[in-house]
Amino acid sequence: MEKNVILSLKNVSKTFPVGKSLLGRPTKFVHAVNDVSFDVYEGETFSIVGESGCGKSTTGRLINHLLIPDSGEIWFQGKEISHISQDEMRPIRKDMQMIFQDPAGSLNPRMRVSELIEEPLLIHTDMSAEERAKIVNNLLKIVGLSDKHASRYPHEFSGGQKQRIGIARALTVNPHLVIADEPISALDVSIQAQVLNLLHKLQEEYKLTYVFISHDLSVVEMISDRIAVMYLGFVVETAPKEMLYKTPLHPYTEALLSAVPIPDPTLHKERIILEGDIPSTINLPKGCPFAARCKKCRPECLEQRPERVEVEPGHFVACHLYKK
Amino acid sequence: MPNTQNEQVKTDTSFEENYIDENVSVKTNKTKEFIKKFMKRKTAVAAFFVMCFLLLMALFGPSLAPYAPEAYDYDNILAGPSASHLFGTDQYGRDIFSRILAGTPLTLGVSLSSVIVGAALGTVLGLLAGYYGGWIEMLVMRGADVLFSFPDILLAIAIVALLGPGIVNVFIAVAVFTVPSFARIMRSATLAVKGSLYVEVARSLGCKDGRILFVHIFPGTLQSLIVNFTMRIGSAIMAASSLSFLGFGANIADPEWGAMLSLGRSYLSTAPHMVYLPGLVIFITVLAFNLFGDGLRDTLDPKIK
Amino acid sequence: MSQEVLLSVKDLRTEFFSSKTSSVTAIKDVSFDMYRGEVLGLVGESGCGKSVTSLSIMQLLKDTPGKVTNGSATLDGVNLVEASDTQIRDIRGGKMSMIFQEPMSALNPSMRIDKQMIETIRLHQDMTKEQALAHAADMLKKVGIPDPARVLKNYPHQLSGGMSQRVMIAMALSNNPELLIADEPTTALDVTIQAQILDLMKKLQKEDGSSILLITHDLGVVAEMCTRVIVMYAGKIVEMAPVEKLFATPSHPYTQGLIASVPKLGSGVKVLPSIPGSVPDLASMPTGCRFAPRCKYATDKCREQEPELLDISEDQKCRCWRTQEG
Numbered sequence: 001m002e003k004n005v006i007l008s009l010k011n012v013s014k015t016f017p018v019g020k021s022l023l024g025r026p027t028k029f030v031h032a033v034n035d036v037s038f039d040v041y042e043g044e045t046f047s048i049v050g051e052s053g054c055g056k057s058t059t060g061r062l063i064n065h066l067l068i069p070d071s072g073e074i075w076f077q078g079k080e081i082s083h084i085s086q087d088e089m090r091p092i093r094k095d096m097q098m099i100f101q102d103p104a105g106s107l108n109p110r111m112r113v114s115e116l117i118e119e120p121l122l123i124h125t126d127m128s129a130e131e132r133a134k135i136v137n138n139l140l141k142i143v144g145l146s147d148k149h150a151s152r153y154p155h156e157f158s159g160g161q162k163q164r165i166g167i168a169r170a171l172t173v174n175p176h177l178v179i180a181d182e183p184i185s186a187l188d189v190s191i192q193a194q195v196l197n198l199l200h201k202l203q204e205e206y207k208l209t210y211v212f213i214s215h216d217l218s219v220v221e222m223i224s225d226r227i228a229v230m231y232l233g234f235v236v237e238t239a240p241k242e243m244l245y246k247t248p249l250h251p252y253t254e255a256l257l258s259a260v261p262i263p264d265p266t267l268h269k270e271r272i273i274l275e276g277d278i279p280s281t282i283n284l285p286k287g288c289p290f291a292a293r294c295k296k297c298r299p300e301c302l303e304q305r306p307e308r309v310e311v312e313p314g315h316f317v318a319c320h321l322y323k324k
Numbered sequence: 325m326p327n328t329q330n331e332q333v334k335t336d337t338s339f340e341e342n343y344i345d346e347n348v349s350v351k352t353n354k355t356k357e358f359i360k361k362f363m364k365r366k367t368a369v370a371a372f373f374v375m376c377f378l379l380l381m382a383l384f385g386p387s388l389a390p391y392a393p394e395a396y397d398y399d400n401i402l403a404g405p406s407a408s409h410l411f412g413t414d415q416y417g418r419d420i421f422s423r424i425l426a427g428t429p430l431t432l433g434v435s436l437s438s439v440i441v442g443a444a445l446g447t448v449l450g451l452l453a454g455y456y457g458g459w460i461e462m463l464v465m466r467g468a469d470v471l472f473s474f475p476d477i478l479l480a481i482a483i484v485a486l487l488g489p490g491i492v493n494v495f496i497a498v499a500v501f502t503v504p505s506f507a508r509i510m511r512s513a514t515l516a517v518k519g520s521l522y523v524e525v526a527r528s529l530g531c532k533d534g535r536i537l538f539v540h541i542f543p544g545t546l547q548s549l550i551v552n553f554t555m556r557i558g559s560a561i562m563a564a565s566s567l568s569f570l571g572f573g574a575n576i577a578d579p580e581w582g583a584m585l586s587l588g589r590s591y592l593s594t595a596p597h598m599v600y601l602p603g604l605v606i607f608i609t610v611l612a613f614n615l616f617g618d619g620l621r622d623t624l625d626p627k628i629k
Numbered sequence: 630m631s632q633e634v635l636l637s638v639k640d641l642r643t644e645f646f647s648s649k650t651s652s653v654t655a656i657k658d659v660s661f662d663m664y665r666g667e668v669l670g671l672v673g674e675s676g677c678g679k680s681v682t683s684l685s686i687m688q689l690l691k692d693t694p695g696k697v698t699n700g701s702a703t704l705d706g707v708n709l710v711e712a713s714d715t716q717i718r719d720i721r722g723g724k725m726s727m728i729f730q731e732p733m734s735a736l737n738p739s740m741r742i743d744k745q746m747i748e749t750i751r752l753h754q755d756m757t758k759e760q761a762l763a764h765a766a767d768m769l770k771k772v773g774i775p776d777p778a779r780v781l782k783n784y785p786h787q788l789s790g791g792m793s794q795r796v797m798i799a800m801a802l803s804n805n806p807e808l809l810i811a812d813e814p815t816t817a818l819d820v821t822i823q824a825q826i827l828d829l830m831k832k833l834q835k836e837d838g839s840s841i842l843l844i845t846h847d848l849g850v851v852a853e854m855c856t857r858v859i860v861m862y863a864g865k866i867v868e869m870a871p872v873e874k875l876f877a878t879p880s881h882p883y884t885q886g887l888i889a890s891v892p893k894l895g896s897g898v899k900v901l902p903s904i905p906g907s908v909p910d911l912a913s914m915p916t917g918c919r920f921a922p923r924c925k926y927a928t929d930k931c932r933e934q935e936p937e938l939l940d941i942s943e944d945q946k947c948r949c950w951r952t953q954e955g
Contacts, residue, residue: 051819064528093530105521110543123530144905158907169529188674189846193890193903200900215820218849218892222899245895259824261849263891265872273828274821277789 005075006177006209007040007063012072012082014058018282031281032058033069034233034289037308042176045203045210047220049256050230051278056213057101059230060181063211064098065089077176094124097170101182103162107154113140113165114150120173139168143198160191167198171206179211184219196223217260221245226314229253232289233281235308239315249317252290288320296321361623368619374612382432385425393418393426393579402595412597414587420598424605427579432609434491435560438498442560443553445499446506451545453507454514455537465511468504480563484572491580494573498560509552513545520544547624554617558610565606581606635840636663636686636808640700641710643678643685645911647694653911655681655695656864658938663808668834668841670855670872672848672887676908678864679844683810685710686842687727688717704808723753726801730813732793736785743781746800753804768799773829791822795829802833812844827853848891852876860884863909863919866938870945880947882924918950926951 014033017026033055040046048056061067063074065081074082081092097120100106107116117139118132127135137147143164154162163183170178180199184192196219202208214220220227227244229237229252237250248254255272262269274293285291291301298320306318363369390410391397397417405412411420453464471479483497517523518541526540567573568582576583581602588598641659644652656678663669671679684690686702688709702709704725709717721727729735737745746765747758756764762781769777772795785793794814801809814830815823831854834841843854851858851872858875860868860883868881879885886904906923909915917935921927931950938948947953 051821066524066528090530090532093528098525098528100521100525102521106525108522108526108540119526119531120529123532123535160907188908189848190674190887190890190904191907193892193901194905196892197900197903216892217820218894221894222892222901255821257894259820260894261823261827261847261853262894263848263852263876263888264893265852265855265876267852271824271828273825277791277822278819 003041003044005039006042006077007211008038008073008075009059009063010037010073010075012036012059012062012069012074014055014062014067014069028282031233031284033062034284036072036230036233036235038228038235038238040177040209040211041226042209043207044225045212045223047212047214047224047227048230049214049217049220049227051215051256053232053278053281054230055233055281056215056230057181058233060098060179060211060213064096064179065093090123094120094173095176096179097173097175097177098179098181099163099166099170099183101186103159103166103186104154106166107162109154111153112150113152113154113157116154116165117150117169117172120169124173135172136168139171142171142202143168144194158191160187160194163187163195164198167195167202171202174206175208177209177211179213181213182215183212185214185216192219199223217257218262229256232279232284234289234318236290236319237315237317239317243312243315249311249315249322250290250319251294251296251321288318358623362619365619365622367615368622371612371615371619374608375616378428378432378609378612381425382428385428389419389422389425391419391422393423395419395422402591402598404595404597405601411601412595414584414595414598415591420584420601423579423584424581424602427581427584430491430578431561431564431581434495434564435498435557438495438564439502439553439556439560441495442499442502443506443549443556446503447510447549449503450507450510451514451537451542454511455518455533455541461511464507468507471501471504472508477563477566480567481570481572484567489572491573491575491578494564494567497567498563501563502556502560505556506549506552509548510545513548514541517541517544551617551621551624554613554620558613558617561606561610561613633665634662635665635704636842637703638662638682638686638700639703641682641685641697641702642699643681643690643695644698645693645695654864655911656685656861659700659861659866660938661859661866661869663840663842665807665840666838667856668843668854670851670858671842671844671861672846672851672858673861674846674887674908676863676911677861679846679861680812681864682861683727683812683842683844687721687725687810688712689727719753722749722806723804724806725808725810726804726806727810727812728794728797728801728814730816732790732797732817733785735797736793738785740784741781742783742785742788742796746781746796746803749800750803764803765799768803769796771802771833772796772799773825774799790818791825794818794822794826798826798829798833802837802839805837806839808840808842810842810844813846814843815850816845816847823850830854848888860887863914864911865919865948866946867920867948868946869938874945880941880945880952881920881949882926882951883920918948 012033013035015029015031018030019027021027036059048059050056058067062069069082072082073080076092076096081089114133114136117136121127121132121135136150140147140149145161145164154165157165184195187195200223203210212220212223221241224241226238226240228235229250231252237244237248237253244253245257248257255274258269258272276293279285279292287302287304288306291297294301301320306320308316308318309322310316311322395418397413399417400409400413401417402415403409403413409419409421411424413419449464453461474482479501480497483500484493487493487496523536523540526536564573565582565585568580569586571586573580573582576587584602585599588595588602591598639660642654642657644654646652659682671682673679681695685697686709690696697710700710704720707716707720743762743765747761750756750761750764765781766777769780774780774792774795780788780796788796815826818826827850833839845851855872857871859866860881862883868875868879868884875884876888879888886902889902890904892901904923909919909922915922917932921931924931936948936950936953938946939953941947941952
């Protein structure tokens with residue numbers, strides 16, 4: 001079966017200015033996202049993993065047109081969207097919704113639950129109040145809340161319940177793509193599983209495509225079909241889930257996987273402990289972004305950026321150890 | 325690994341699937357909590373009652389006055405306070421108490437309406453400056469800076485001097501000198517709310533600028549708006565009275581509080597009550613609005629208990 | 630391993646007062662013994678009272694509305710709950726020290742690292758400034774900081790998150806504490822940095838045989854580090870067991886649910902069993918067993934009477950009617 005590409009990033013880069021000279025010109029730049037390319041297929045869950053500051057959240061906001069890339073192209077449903085105007089973007093947003101990490105912050109504290117959930121309907125449709133109320137009540141039940149809660153305010157709910165409200169809001173307009181930016185990392189362990197299961201159920205019911213942004217490799221393994229690993233704003237490895245977890249190619253992916261603590265005391269695995277800290281994204285290293293912490297670093301790694309190569313079908317890596 | 329309990333949990337998920345989470349915290353009544361917290365501030369509560377009293381005075385005072393404001397009584401000229409003339413009389417024998425009552429709607433009316441107009445203008449400018457930034461912000465804020473560089477009353481005098489004296493021009497002057505303070509406060513409030521995640525969410529949902537501004541940002545700035553509003557009424561009364569006192573405002577014959585002060589100035593040595601009593605009323609009024617504003621600000625501040 | 634009791638907590642109850650008369654009970658009936666040389670995990674979700682328990686033991690509730698209203702915590706024969714301020718100050722940072730979740734906020738931002746370390750060391754040990762500085766450098770080397778001389782001259786903001794957590798650990802260990810309380814020591818850190826810190830803590834524990842009370846929500850960290858585990862739910866201990874036993878045969882339905890709901894790397898499942906509902910509010914605790922509203926085994930008895938924390942085998946305790954009655 002031929003898979004349809006729903007979203008495609010081509011060499012996308014984004015920098016943020018920091019520090020200002022006397023004339024108000026920025027003196028330094030944070031290189032948040034560097035030359036990122038990947039395709040997302042319809043109906044799959046594509047995860048972006050990495051540690052803090054790796055550019056995964058910025059990538060999510062670039063896809064959602066909340067940020068405009070410095071260079072590169074973003075194609076969504078066959079249309080280049082990176083540089084279109086807000087007005088041109090509005091109808092597209094109906095098909096592309098986002099769920100945010102901080103469930104409390106993402107809900108306007110002065111709006112009732114019903115007003116929060118129906119907001120996309122107000123923007124994108126001209127439904128009557130009754131039609132909207134019907135959809136809201138139905139969605140509340142789908143995400144495991146009671147329709148009695150529709151007239152409540154967000155502060156009366158727990159973190160997990162707030163995230164359910166956020167999810168319900170994203171689903172009102174039947175989107176095709178949902179970008180979930182760390183949707184469960186602010187939640188408690190037992191609540192995380194609830195929300196993950198909910199996302200899984202909704203994906204099957206609504207045929208959703210997810211771009212799932214997370215730092216948690218165990219969660220990502222559960223929910224993803226394909227994964228991109230980011231480090232210092234670069235995608236260092238992209239692969240289907242099974243390949244990535246069974247045969248990680250990039251030394252960083254390997255270290256990242258081995259660093260995850262496993263909730264099983266009988267298991268004693270050998271760890272790859274990385275030396276040092278994640279370098280700053282203000283002065284990018286000249287060669288491979290991971291070279292400074294890499295145990296397999298070679299002279300060329302310090303000099304030259306590795307190119308992306310396809311080692312096996314669908315498994316891409318940017319590392320000098322793997323040459324064409 | 326043998327783990328019978330976990331297996332069991334895995335196979336039976338019907339309990340979870342049908343579970344509706346009803347565990348929502350007790351519904352809080354924000355208005356009730358607000359009133360309870362405000363009641364703890366005794367001075368502000370007192371100020372609130374004075375304010376209510378003043379507003380009632382403005383509504384019903386003129387009809388309750390013992391004398392007509394223009395009623396001359398040549399037997400009692402410049403008489404001190406007595407049982408028949410509670411606040412004494414002026415140089416024409418007019419009852420000062422009745423004139424203060426008669427002047428309440430005029431003084432409060434001019435100040436209130438000019439603050440309302442000034443606040444509305446300043447709020448819109450501040451919202452636009454905070455939300456759009458760029459040249460709009462530059463223009464609004466530099467404009468506010470220029471107006472701010474005049475001491476309050478000087479600015480009002482300059483405007484009245486330009487437009488000519490009269491109560492309508494006082495209204496315009498006070499309104500203009502109210503605008504920059506609202507523009508500044510609303511700009512910073514807008515910037516604070518604009519940075520919050522739920523505004524970014526609104527943008528991601530596809531809200532238009534107008535909806536983001538008025539549905540998502542404006543309600544978040546209401547607190548600072550209300551507090552500044554009550555505070556500015558005090559200074560507007562001061563400014564309007566001062567302009568009248570200086571002879572730029574109401575006709576000297578009108579029972580406007582500032583104009584009455586001005587009239588009494590020449591008799592300060594012989595009949596000091598002509599200055600002190602209207603002055604005291606102005607003082608109490610301004611104080612009441614300011615103290616109420618203070619109390620309101622503290623009540624709305626979640627950091628203050 | 631010797632079974633000498635180092636810290637004994639009995640019937641600890643801590644309440645948070647909103648006024649003189651009204652309060653909510655954050656933890657209740659918390660009793661456990663901690664043995665010398667063990668790493669004891671205190672596990673639970675936010676609001677379960679694990680951090681309040683550690684703060685109550687450390688007597689760090691003084692500036693909060695919280696107050697220990699019942700029970701005792703005895704360290705080496707001294708009841709910390711009733712100890713005087715001077716006694717506590719002497720014990721804290723000496724016999725008993727703590728590392729926190731946010732290393733940045735636990736360090737004084739306006740003081741260089743060397744000053745902070747020298748001060749801590751000289752408070753509890755009779756040393757000259759030079760001796761203390763040398764000791765500080767030794768400690769930094771011990772926690773794997775490659776260039777102690779440079780780090781000592783830095784201010785906290787010049788250090789990365791992982792580096793400042795190492796400095797915190799070095800400071801906490803500089804007076805050879807008998808008990809180290811670590812409150813979510815790696816939660817604010819990235820995975821690869823967390824691996825570094827856990828590795829370090831394990832190494833130091835093995836070398837010195839120190840006793841660590843590890844407070845965490847992360848069952849992966851528990852499995853990695855702990856010898857024995859206490860599980861808390863809604864302000865009470867619900868289960869206590871050696872780590873292998875807890876993961877192999879969890880007894881309380883909450884523990885079972887918690888362990889089952891954590892995705893395990895390499896397990897290959899798509900849907901996780903989860904615990905439905907949410908944690909009850911401290912102010913409105915359900916009567917009977919506090920977990921009953923979310924428990925699929927709950928009976929009328931569970932909803933009416935609260936079970937006790939009882940031994941179900943020689944080293945496992947559980948607070949559940951179902952396990953106690955078979």
